Amino acid sequence: MFSTYDVIVVGAGHAGCEAAAAAANLGSKTLLVTMSLQNIAQMSCNPAMGGIAKGQIVREIDALGGYSGIVSDKTAIQFKMLNKSKGPAMWSPRVQSDRMRFSEEWRLMLENTPNLDFYQEMIRGLIVKNGKVVGVRTALGIEIHAKAVVLTNGTFLNGLIHIGEKQYGGGRAGESAATGITEELVQLGFEAGRMKTGTPPRVDGRSLDYSKMREEPGDDHPDKFSYAAVTRPLTHQKLCHVTYTSPEVHNILREGFDRSPMFNGRIQSIGPRYCPSIEDKINRFADKDRHQLFVEPEGWNTVEVYVNGFSTSLPEDVQFKALRTVEGFENVKFFRPGYAIEYDYFPPTQLKHTLETKLVENLYFAGQINGTTGYEEAASQGIMAGINAHLKIHDQDPMILKRDEAYIGVLIDDLITKGTEEPYRMFTSRAEYRTLLRQDNADFRLTPKAYAIGLADESRYVRMQEKYSKSDALLDYFKETSVTPEEANPILIEKGSSPMTQTDRMFKVFSRPQIDLSDIVRFEKVKTYIETHQLDPEIVEQAEIQLKYSGYIEKERNNAEKLTRLEEMKIPDDFDFYKVHSLSIEAKQKLTAIRPVTISQASRISGVSPADISILLIYMGR
Incomplete structure (x- = not known):
């Protein structure tokens, strides 16, 4: 009935849909298995995408070649850019969505994705041989084989719905819970826990x-x-x-x-x-x-x-x-x-940065199974799991996003390194380099990476290059072109900024905190340049951000480069932390359990002190 697949994705929520789309678009023969094909990408809670930090994640998924941004745009009923009164590092796009059309559009896009098959049934277990997953087993006892499996079970694993004193099994309202997988994973040695979430009337x-x-x-x-x-x-x-x-x-x-x-x-x-x-x-x-x-x-x-x-x-x-x-x-x-719903999750410290499990080779977890909350957090894990499952089975290097490259990188690193005991939600405050990780430049940060592996197509890559070359050219124009007091003072006085006494470069004048984009485009020289070069608003906005925040951006970039040096200090896979006698007992326990790949990751583990890191550096000859 079934041939062998490259990748099987279990669950068709936001994580599962992005995982299946990514693997299939990269060329893997992919099967998406769900208990209900009518509820693909269902918005189980609020009918909205994006928000504080979440909007940045949707932009990042889109920049990588995922579908969430496109589906959100096509089914939006309202758009808001949140935090516009603050700096651009805080700006966060959000849309209200048409719930029914959102699910429909996702299904239509997936059905038009080459290499992707669908099957409706509950998956009860995994087929594991010699420490490697080789397929799944359905409730009907059908075995479907694959080279890699991505589990994106959401709130369905032993889901229990509560309304007052009443409770019943279910993955969400009107749908049954999924059973069997938790018990099998625990038998394989995985640690499991319980979380809850809720929804309003x-x-x-x-x-x-x-x-x-x-x-x-x-x-x-x-x-x-x-x-x-x-x-x-x-x-x-x-x-x-x-x-x-x-x-x-x-x-x-x-x-x-x-x-x-x-x-x-x-x-x-x-x-x-x-x-x-x-x-x-x-x-x-x-x-x-x-x-x-x-x-x-x-x-x-x-x-x-x-x-x-x-x-x-x-x-x-x-x-x-x-x-x-x-x-x-x-x-x-x-x-x-x-109602409230309780469900099983698996502490994410049991995963590698690729979202592959440490215990079972070629098995990946993504979404709420890892203890996260939110469509956006789930979808971002899904696309990364789909990408890395494809790359692994095709003997290619993994894609791991660093903390200074993407909110997705921050999210995954937090989960893998620190774990979570409550549903994890992304905030801008979790990212130490948020001036670099803005919603406006996700394409610049991530589209080249996606293009290199074949997920983002050439038209996306060319569009990104054109946007930034035109933005840089406009910035150069601001640096090279002068503006007279006669041209500038009416606008400066109106905005409560000190009038000019002599001609100065546009770059310096536009850097004033009182002057924003709406003022810049009022200058005749700028207006003429924009019209002559047919610049989109996002190109002009990009130039303004670079102009106003260049000092902050450069400072964060320097800090990120220091972090990168620690990231390059690898810890051997079989390193025995217990033989480093000077390490604290807690550090030995945490480092052994989490198995950090680099010194930088080790430094972010709760309970590992700066003194422990210094000892490791000395021990490793650094």
Whole structure:
């Protein structure tokens, strides 16, 4: 029935879809196995992509040749660039998505991907021989063989859904849990744990009074995620709205705490710290008398609405009673209540930086199975697992992104080196080189790497080169061209900046903190240059960022180069840390368990002190 595949991907969430697309587009004969072909790339929680740091990740996936950015652009209903009041290192794109169209577009793109087959069934186990995975075994007992397997099981591994005092098995609402894989992996020697996440009620938008809520429109001039020319920015957008909880809402919710699985002991596992449930929020932040709720449409044409900020596992009658006291929700009708879900995960310190497991060769983990939360974090792991699975079985060098090259590199290094005991979420603060890792330059950082292995096509590569050559040329124009006080002073005075007394270079004038891009393009000489050379707005923006932040960028680049020197100091695979007597006991234990590849990675392990690193450097003759 089945021939042997190069790569089998188990699970068709965001991680699985990117993994399958990457492996197939690189030329591997790939099989994507899922329990429901109707729910490919389902947005299980909020209908949105991107956000703080997450938007940078989507741009990075796109720059590598992944599909998430393109699908997000094609199915967006609203676009916002978050943090525009801050520096460009903090700018983060985000879209509201049409949930149904998002899943449909993903499926259509995958069906049009060469080398990719599909199969609908539960995978119960793995076929492992001599420490190497050689295939999977389905619930019907069918064995499908492959050279590499990528597990992207999301919240489905022994998933347990909680609504108040009720609980039942499931991977998400309306879908059954996956069983068998956890038990088999534990038998193989893997350590497993439990995590939880949650989701809010979905409600009927026709039952809401939007006149009582604050409107939240998209950007006046929306951008897009993908660097490719196949997508366009939105020309019209859907409104979102904001309302608030109140002391009355909180009191009603507290009445149900004794029936809450979070507080009565039914849920033992740890949930996401940075996306807490509403009951967790009013318990932890008892001094707050209200919390913000984002009222988000699920699509262009549906009336279903997502109540962002009201994630809960309280009994459905408590959810309903409390939500009806929220302003604008007095007559709300439920499509379905919120719920919490517990699921199995595998501490990611059991992986290599390629996302291959240390215990079983050619077996890769990606997504929530590694303890992460969020579509974007999952998708980024998926594309890297798909890439590295293909490269490994074709005897090519792996692709490992460093911390100064991508947020994806930070994410994977954090997971592998530090592990996680709660659902891991990416933030800009986790990246020490975030001025280098901006959303605007992900193509410059990553498209050459993807092009070198054959994942990003030539049109992408040429487009990237053209963008940066034109941006550099504009920057040179600013450095070489002068501007007179007569030309500049009207704009400088208007912006509250000191007037010029003599002619000066544009570069110096435009570097002033009061002057931004909208001011720069008002100068006649600049306007003429842009029109003559037909420069896109993103090219001009790129030049402005380089102009204003060149000092910060150079400083971070120098710091990154120092880190690179430590990255080049390799630790032998079979190095015995216990023979280095001067190391602390904790360092010996942590280093032996995690097996860092470089001195730099070793320095980031919790419990390994600078003194331990110095001892290692001396021991290794450095």
